[in-house]
Amino acid sequence: MKYFLLLGVMGIMSCASQPSKRDFERDQVKDIVIGKTTQRQVYDVFGEPIYYGSRGDDESWWMYVHTVSRNSESLSLYFDKEGRVKDVLYSPFRKSLSEKMQAKR
Template sequence: MGKKLAFVVSFLFLLGCLPAGRDFPTVPVKEIQTNVTTKNQIFSYFGEPVEQGLETGGYETWTYYYIVYSVGGVQTRKQLQVTFNKDNTVRSYSFTSK
């Protein structure tokens, strides 16, 4: 009976904190400048994006996010979305965290 209880408790603990995405540093967000910061710089700051896409007009977007879900809901949330100009500089970006 003790092993079953230990397994159940371990399983519930693992379910208690379920991450999604990939953690990334937030300090470099302050360094981003529209029409100045390049795609290569964004890559060096944050690495490979979790998602890539295209906006209307053909502007490439990179999305970074990290979410930790717990039994009580979202425990941690960070999201950075960067849109690039055709010359590979940052067109716009948004960052949110909880």
């Protein structure tokens, strides 16, 4: 019985979102050079990505998300088959979506 309880707790905990180790310094994001910066360099600066995957054999992607209270930001990186940055999407969100929508009224 204790074994199943432990498995259940571990399963629930693995579903919880895990924040990245720190927020993104804009200068660090600006230092990423398309076609030059490697996955290893990104990992050394930003750590383990929250999400990652691949599209076929020639592209992979990593995503970092940092959230504190109602402020969040995301960093998505796409890599070519050689492991070099192909594209970068950085989105600093400083207001919740509902606050942004209310401001447009």
